[in-house]
Amino acid sequence: MSGKKSNKKIIAIVCVLFAVLLAASALVFHFFGPNAEQGSKEITVEIVFAQGDSKTVEIKTDAEYLRGALEEKNLVEGEDGPYGLFVTAIDGVTADSSKEQWWCFTKGGETMTTGIDSTPIKDGDKYEITLKTGYDY
Secondary structure (H helix, E strand, O other), rough: OOHHHHHHHHHHHHHHHHHHHHHHHHHHHHHHEEEOOOOOOEEEEEEOOOOEEEEEEEEEOOOOOOHHHHHHOEEEEEEOOOOEEEEEEEEOOOOOOHOOOEEOOOOOOOHHHHOOOOOEOOOOEEEEEEEOOOOOO
16 A cells, blocks of 8 residues: 555656646746737738738837738637647638648748747837748748
8 A cells, every 4th residue: 555655746746846837937038938019010021922022011009929921900810729729721721631721820930939929019010921831841
């Protein structure tokens, strides 16, 4: 019996440590993660389609995050998931998963490390949204 109690204690300790680590990670992101800028701002979004055609959209917005700005112009469609919006279409063009198509978001040519729900925008920011084919980076 003492072996079972010992295993339960170890499992309980591991669970508590995991919860503490998760809470610490959330606090670090909250205090040191990207901050949103309040007030009016203007951003530029270049959309590059599969054929190589592109469209530039200037967005004037009070939104604090990229998703809000894109939704104000009805540029983005998708499904809400555990990590935010999973983008399926931009400007009415749907990525075809059977062709391994997906929308790649970059800022100033650099791949973004946050989703559009948690990407704060600042006045003068420039974003690119490119329809890619193939899941290789």
